[in-house]
Amino acid sequence: MGNEEYAWIHIVALLCLCGRSASQLSYSISEEVNKGTVVGNIAKDLNLNVQDLETRDLRIVSSYSKKYFDVNLRTGNLVVDERINREELCPHTAQCSLRIQAVLNNPMNVHRIEINILDVNDNSPEFIEQMHSLNISESMSPGERYLLPLAIDADIGSNTVKSYKLSQNEYFSLDVQSAGEDGVSAELVLQKALDREKQPIINLLLTAVDGGKPTRSGTLHINVNVIDANDNTPIFSKSLYKVSVRENTARGTVVMRLNATDLDEGMNSKILYSFIKRGNIDPSNIFDLNSETGEITLKGTLNYEETPNYEVRVQAKDQGTSPRSAHAKLLIEIIDVNDNAPEISVTSLMTPVKEDAEMGTIVALVTVSDKDGGNNGVTYCKVVGSVPFKLKSNYKNDFSLVVDGPLDRENISLYNVTITATDEGSPPLSSIRVITVHVSDVNDNAPRFMEPVINVYVKENSAVGSVIHTISAFDPDLDRNSKLTYKLLDSSPKNIPISSVLNINSETGDIVSLQSFNYEELNTFQFKVQATDSGVPPLSSNVTVNILILDENDNNPTILAPYSEHGSVNSESIPYSAEAGYFVAKIRAVDADSGYNALLSYHLSDPKGKNLFRIGTSTGEIRTKRRMSDNDLITHPLVVLVSDNGEPSLSATVSIDVVVVESTSDIQTQFRHVPIKEESFSDLNLYLLIAIVSVSVIFLLSLISLIAVKCHRTDGSFSRYSAPMITTHPDGSWSYSKSTQQYDVCFSSDTMKSDVVVFPGPFPPVDGELISINGGDTFTTTQTLPNKDKVRVLQHGSAFSLH
Secondary structure: OOHHHHHHHHHHHHHHHHOOOEEEEEEEEEOOOOOOOEEEEHHHHOOOOOOHHHHOOOEEEOOOOOOOEEEOOOOOEEEEOOOOOHHHHOOOOOOOEEEEEEEEOOOOEEEEEEEEEEOOOOOOOEOOOOEEEEEEEOOOOOOOEEEOOOOEOOOOHHHOEEEEEEOOOOOEEEEEEEOHHHOEEEEEEEOOOOOOOOOOEEEEEEEEEEOOOOOOEEEEEEEEEEEOOOOOOOEEOOOEEEEEEEOOOOOOOEEEEOOEEOOOOHHHOOEEEEEEOEOOEOHHHOEEEOOOOOEEEEOOOOOOOOOOEEEEEEEEEEOOOOOOEEEEEEEEEEEOOOOOOOEEEEEEEOOOEEOOOOOOOEEEEEEEEOOOOHHHHOEEEEEEOOOOEEEEEEEOOEEEEEEOOOOOOOOOOEEEEEEEEEEOOOOOOEEEEEEEEEEEOOOOOOOEEOOOEEEEEEEOOOOOOOEEEEOOEEOOOOHHHHOEEEEEEOOOHHHOOHHHHEEEOOOOOEEEEOOOOOOOOOOEEEEEEEEEEOOOOOOEEEEEEEEEEEOOOOOOOEEOOOOOOEOEOOEEEEEOOOOOOOEEEEOOEEOOOOHHHHOOEEEEOOOOHHHOEEEOOOOOEEEEOOOOOOOOOOEEEEEEEEEOOOOOOOEEEEEEEEEEEOOHHHHHHHHHOOOOOOOOHHHHHHHHHHHHHHHHHHHHHHHHHHHHHHHHHOOOOOOOOOOEEEEEOOOOOEEEEEOOOOOOOOOOOOOOOOOEEEOOOOOOOOOOEEEEEOOOOOEEEEEEOOOOOOEEEOOOOOOOOOO
């Protein structure tokens, strides 16, 4: 049951409930009319007052998805509201109608309206396919009929297909037959026998025409493929084929190509070639015939001495339903040549060969043969190239490949020995055989180090167990002959076993420290490391290792006598009349470290003392900055800070109480702390005068001696090495110079007012020397320093030069 019938049932139910009456109207209209076209006047046909249409709310109701119709309430006309396509609403049916209802209220009335949709010729005939193919054999007789596809027209009645037309041609005609209500059908009738060789394809055009006004039509392209009939026999291009082939022709070589043609097509023209076997002779054992291309290739080996020629029969056969065939003769002549090259065979290969093999050691046994006879079978062979091997003749064509030179696997581990054998044919033939000879390793190389001496720099106080260096050697041998182990050769630095100081990983060569080093106790030592391979017998070599301990700033400066460090009472006295620059005291300190770590600087840390006193940063000399005033204190406590140049810097302090006294005699009493005999004022002046003159004379003599020594050294006869030098001056400043191949240490006339820093030369070789004081003016060498280190020289006595 459709939606339309449900709608009618609904309307009938409303009529029964409301007790109202219903009526039905019928109209007709053509499809595809414009929107707004009037179908009929509902108000007139239902005897309704036009003025009541709006008050009674006249409306059109339908069950269709589209609203095809509407009513004009002012005129009562039923008009088309949307395009109507009959083929879409009622496909493949002759009758097509739409059922709608006109509904009014107050009182409610429902009126059925049936609208018949009339067909117009708005569709052309169409074929399902645009191209239709027919395969007709050229052997078909005239009168054969072939049914053609029908055209489809969505219209009905007179607007549907009424006739067919065929394009003009000489082979076919068209027979159109009426099928009653189903329209008409068409058949293609063969009028003349076909000939594929003349015209293989015939193109026709079929036109379907409908009965509308105006008429519409549709076309179909028809391709008639003329199927070939096997009515032609293959033909060879020659009845006798001749060809000459050399007996050394390689297998797979094309000997010749057969050629046959057939005027038919398809399987009727497809030719297959084959040999015709006669008696016991089967040519397919020697030759290969491609059945499709007719190509004859050499399959076996030709031998003129056995068969000088071959006579072969061949056949060309088509593949039609009733196959047709043709035959031809093939004559193959064999040309004799020197077609057998010498053959080299290795009967015994003794490889690998040890690299220490002696001269004449047999590596392989070689045999040379040639199947040809006479001069073609006479051969000679040799080794090609420069290799340490040669062929030694044993008997006729038997040879031995022997060692003919020294072997060294480390240089060449594999030889490709090329042997050539040549016969005496015309032209001569030769063959090549490559014998691969492997050279096996023997333990003939000791481990090698990259350098004979290794210098390792280690900071003092380094962590115990750290890897300070990795020893690496290499061995050009193979496998176990190149597997190395390392060990320390005991060498006692300062009578200490090396095994208690260092350890070495026997496999990796990592040298591990077993203790922390102290530069002040041990600054350098030497030992050897031995690398041994695992060969039989094992080989080994040594390398010398120099361990150079680098100084770290781990020692504080030490204050030298007569002063002691902070916490003790130290005092000095100066007269009230002292001028600016008056010498108060000289602080001296030493540092057990070396280089920059031992380069000391002096500073006053007490702000009060800095107003009246200053200290030489590099000399440690304390001097007055100005004259005394009545406002100055009698006692000035000074704190001197002595710092080294290390990272981080370490320091020491010393406290000095400077007491201002009225006269010089008080200074001497307090300074010497010994009683002075009662003397007259004139005697004291006399002593002072003598002392001043003596000191002046000594100073002049020292200065002259110093200049003479310095000039004498400029010729380089006593030169040892170059060293940069920093010289301090009485005012606290210092200068840097680099002498040529010598150390020059110069001091001022006041032996308590000089300090020198000497920088040693490059390392290695060792040029730097640390100088220390062993009482008085004696200087001795204590140790060697690495590169860029420096030497501090403290001067206690008179001026001198150090070489």
